Amino acid sequence: MFDEFIWRALLGGIGVAVVAGPLGCFVVWRRMAYFGDALAHGALLGVALGFALEMDLNASTLLTFVVFTLALAALQSQRRLASDTLLGILSHSALALGLVTISFMERLRVDLLGYLFGDILAVTRTDLLWIYGGGALILATTVALWSRLVSITVHEELAAAEGLPVGRLRLALMLLIALVIVVAMKIIGIVLITSLLIVPAAAARTFARSPEQMAVLASVLGALAVLGGVGASLRWDTPSGPSVVVAAAALFLLTLALEAGWRRLRHAMHPAAA
Amino acid sequence: MRTMPLNPSPAPARIRSAPGEALVEARGLAVRAGRSELLSGVNITVHAGEIVTLIGPNGAGKTTLVRALLGVLAPSAGEIWRRPGLRIGYLPQRMHVEPTLPLTVRRLLTLARGGGESPVRAALEEVGAEHLERALLSDLSGGEFQRVLMARALVRDPQLVILDEPVQGVDVAGQLELYELIAHIRSVHGCGVLLISHDLHLVMAATDRVVCLNRHVCCTGHPESVLRDPAYLELFGPRAAGKLAVYAHAHGHDHTHAKAPADVPLP
Numbered sequence: 001m002f003d004e005f006i007w008r009a010l011l012g013g014i015g016v017a018v019v020a021g022p023l024g025c026f027v028v029w030r031r032m033a034y035f036g037d038a039l040a041h042g043a044l045l046g047v048a049l050g051f052a053l054e055m056d057l058n059a060s061t062l063l064t065f066v067v068f069t070l071a072l073a074a075l076q077s078q079r080r081l082a083s084d085t086l087l088g089i090l091s092h093s094a095l096a097l098g099l100v101t102i103s104f105m106e107r108l109r110v111d112l113l114g115y116l117f118g119d120i121l122a123v124t125r126t127d128l129l130w131i132y133g134g135g136a137l138i139l140a141t142t143v144a145l146w147s148r149l150v151s152i153t154v155h156e157e158l159a160a161a162e163g164l165p166v167g168r169l170r171l172a173l174m175l176l177i178a179l180v181i182v183v184a185m186k187i188i189g190i191v192l193i194t195s196l197l198i199v200p201a202a203a204a205r206t207f208a209r210s211p212e213q214m215a216v217l218a219s220v221l222g223a224l225a226v227l228g229g230v231g232a233s234l235r236w237d238t239p240s241g242p243s244v245v246v247a248a249a250a251l252f253l254l255t256l257a258l259e260a261g262w263r264r265l266r267h268a269m270h271p272a273a274a
Numbered sequence: 275m276r277t278m279p280l281n282p283s284p285a286p287a288r289i290r291s292a293p294g295e296a297l298v299e300a301r302g303l304a305v306r307a308g309r310s311e312l313l314s315g316v317n318i319t320v321h322a323g324e325i326v327t328l329i330g331p332n333g334a335g336k337t338t339l340v341r342a343l344l345g346v347l348a349p350s351a352g353e354i355w356r357r358p359g360l361r362i363g364y365l366p367q368r369m370h371v372e373p374t375l376p377l378t379v380r381r382l383l384t385l386a387r388g389g390g391e392s393p394v395r396a397a398l399e400e401v402g403a404e405h406l407e408r409a410l411l412s413d414l415s416g417g418e419f420q421r422v423l424m425a426r427a428l429v430r431d432p433q434l435v436i437l438d439e440p441v442q443g444v445d446v447a448g449q450l451e452l453y454e455l456i457a458h459i460r461s462v463h464g465c466g467v468l469l470i471s472h473d474l475h476l477v478m479a480a481t482d483r484v485v486c487l488n489r490h491v492c493c494t495g496h497p498e499s500v501l502r503d504p505a506y507l508e509l510f511g512p513r514a515a516g517k518l519a520v521y522a523h524a525h526g527h528d529h530t531h532a533k534a535p536a537d538v539p540l541p
Contacts, residue, residue, distance in 0.1 A: 029375045151385050154371055161344040161364045162386065162430070208376045209410065 005121055006234065012123040012131050013226035013244065016184040017196065019135040021219030022142050023180050024197035025204070025211065026173055029153050034084055035072075035174065036194035038091030039181050042068045043190040045098035046182075047115050052101055057115075058130050058182055065178035068094060073171050118189030118241025120230060127186050134183040138176055149173055150211050189241040199248040200225060203255040221251050295322045297360055297434045297466045298343050303352035305338050312338045315490050316352070320434060325460055325467040327477050327497075330487035331509065336470045337367055339487065340438055343468070360434060363427030365420075367438035367470070373412050379422050380407045383429045397429040398422075400462075401455060416443030420452065428459065435459065438470045446476070453480040474510070 027036055046061030053060065068090060075086045102112065114122065142149070152159040152169050160166045181193050188196050200222035201214065208214030228251075229244030296319050303316040313335045320326050328336050341347040343354060344364060371377060383394040398404045403421045406414065414422060420440055427435050437456065441449040457480045460467050471477040478484075484500040486492040486509060493503040500506050 029372050031372075147385060150375075153375060154377065154382065154385065155366060155369055157341070157344075157346055158364060158366055158369070160346045161362060161366075161436075202374075205374050205376065209378065210376055210381055214376055 005123070006230070008123045008125070008128060009120045009230050009240070010227070012128055013120055013187055013230055014223045015128075015131040015135050016180075016187050017200070017222030017226045018219040019131075019138050020180055020184060020196050021200055021204075021217075021222050022146075022215035023138070023173075023177050024199075024201035024218050024222070025215050026149065026153065027177065027194075027197045028201045028205070029211075030173075032177070033194055033198055034087055036177060036181065036197055038087040038094075039065055039068065039178055040190045040193045041091040042094035042098075043115075043181065043185055043193075045094040045101065047112070047190075048098045048101035048105075051105060058185075061185065062179065062182045064094070065182060066175065069171070069174045069178055073167075073174070077167070114189075115185065116189050116191050117239050118185075118187050118192070118244075120187045120240035120244070121233065123186060131183050131187075134179055138179050138183070141172070141176060145169065145172060146212075187241065188244060192241050192245045195245045195248060196222060196225075199245070199252050203248070203252040206255045206259045221255075222248065225251055294324075295357070296320070296355075297322055297357050298468075299355045300339075300343060300349075301353045301355075303339070303342060303354065304350050305335070305342055305347060306350045311489065313342070313349075313489055314351075316487070317491065318343075318485055318494075320466045320468050322433065322466050323460065323464050324482045325456065325469060325480060326483045326485060327469045327471055327481040328485050328487055329471055329474055329477070330492075332472065334488045336472075336487055337438055340436055340468070340470060344436065357433070361430055361432045363430050363432030363435045363465075365423045365427045365435075365437045365440050368442070369419075369423060371411050377411050378407070379403070379409050379411065379414075379425075382411060382422065383426055386426050386429050393429050393431070397425040400428060400459070401425045417445070417448045420444055421455075424452070424455065424459075428463075432463075432465055434466045434468065436468045439472070440469070441471075441476075449476055453477060456480055 027033055042064055043061050046064035047057050049055075049064060050057035050060030072086060072090055075081070075090075076083060148159075148164055148169055149172075151162075151164055152166050156166050156170075159169075177197070180197070181190075184193055184196055201218040203221050204214045204217035208217055225248035226244050228247035230240060232238055232247065233240040233243040299319040301317055303313060303318075304311065305313040316339060318326075318328075318339070328339065330336050338347065342349050343356075344362065345354070345356070371382075379398070380394055383397060395404060395407070398407055401421045401424045403418065403425055406418055406422060409418075411419070411422070420443065424437070424440065427437070435456075440456070441452050444452060453476060456467060456469065459465070469477065469481070478497045481497050483495065484497050485494045486500055486503070486506050488509055492505040492509055493500055495503070
């Protein structure tokens with residue numbers, strides 16, 4: 001009953017949400033939201049370079065992110081400036097470079113909007129290949145490194161004392177997040193990309209009693225947000241990326257309300273225990 | 275490569291260390307951060323089966339020394355030797371687990387262990403925290419949390435336990451219990467214990483050797499001899515010494531009240 005482009009939109013959106021869930025949890029636990037935003041700013045440079053060099057935009061963005069992340073890791077190891085200062089320098093330099101690069105090109109202003117705000121209904125078969133190929137790689141790596149990544153998140157020094165290569169694991173996590181952003185860029189758009197990482201994870205926190213539960217729940221809530229957002233986009237002809245984010249925010253509010261209601265109910269049943 | 279063996283012959287592989295065997299040793303250790311020297315010329319050794327307490331005022335470099343011994347921090351000079359294959363259980367200072375990370379006590383311990391149920395339960399029973407196994411870390415009190423962290427250090431079956439101010443946020447009765455627990459752990463496991471403290475009177479009873487640190491080693495030795503050391507008195511002042519004299523007196527040594535300065539009110 002649906003047209004093919006809607007199936008592609010749903011498949012792509014759900015694929016992205018599932019992959020973003022576990023990594024979004026790390027973004028929340030490790031307070032990396034600004035890192036996500038900084039990468040998103042850098043994505044503009046990646047897209048502009050892709051246009052300028054006539055290469056695949058996902059590939060050029062991924063390349064930009066890898067350079068960005070390695071530069072950040074190198075600067076962080078100097079320990080002279082705080083991480084958020086370094087991120088600010090890198091992200092705004094990349095954004096500015098991207099804007100300057102774009103100013104040399106006349107033709108692509110319209111195309112660019114799709115990258116800024118996402119165009120889930122224009123997802124192509126190639127995009128799906130990127131999403132499911134990249135997503136499978138991300139999920140497999142995340143699962144393989146899971147316990148070690150949780151360990152460095154609990155306490156980095158403790159993990160280092162117990163022999164974990166903290167620096168390399170941290171870099172791996174940053175690269176995984178970079179890859180998620182590349183994969184999700186076409187769907188949500190670079191302006192709102194961080195929200196797909198943090199909003200479902202934050203909503204999942206309310207009901208989770210283990211890191212694994214929170215990761216799976218974040219994926220499920222993200223997928224629900226995609227379904228809601230794409231549905232709204234089709235019905236009211238709203239831009240797809242922002243619609244997904246609005247749906248995710250609504251889910252977050254709903255979990256808050258559910259938690260408050262649950263507390264009140266427990267209080268009413270066991271007034272002494274609360 | 276700054277970490278190199280002092281002793282070229284490797285210790286034979288054993289599950290338990292022999293009592294008195296050196297576990298970790300630093301020689302002429304210096305650590306600097308920028309222009310300031312955090313530690314210089316530090317010599318320290320921890321042997322199997324002994325409790326070494328590191329005391330010193332705030333900013334003396336106690337945690338820095340521990341981080342260097344753990345290998346988390348690279349020294350700027352000197353040598354650190356660790357027994358090959360040494361398993362360390364570590365309880366860091368002011369450990370804070372992000373409240374957005376939902377973690378039960380059991381999960382915290384299995385993360386340290388890499389799976390396995392029975393060592394986790396045994397470690398929790400040893401510190402008297404078995405009832406907390408399914409509790410979330412965010413629901414624990416300060417004392418409960420410190421016990422759980424102690425269990426986490428034990429679950430790796432360590433030969434050396436390093437505890438950085440393990441009693442902070444714990445009331446005095448709880449502190450005494452924790453020090454008794456540390457002494458008990460040492461005698462049951464035969465492990466070496468390196469303990470950081472800046473409160474002196476409670477920790478003395480459970481200590482074999484005291485290392486008094488203020489960016490360098492001021493004095494070291496048996497608690498009783500450190501107590502009488504002029505360097506120690508200079509560092510901590512007569513008030514702390516007075517308290518300790520009274521404490522030692524209660525254990526039948528020859529410090530008398532007369533030795534405590536008269537203007538110091540006795541506790």
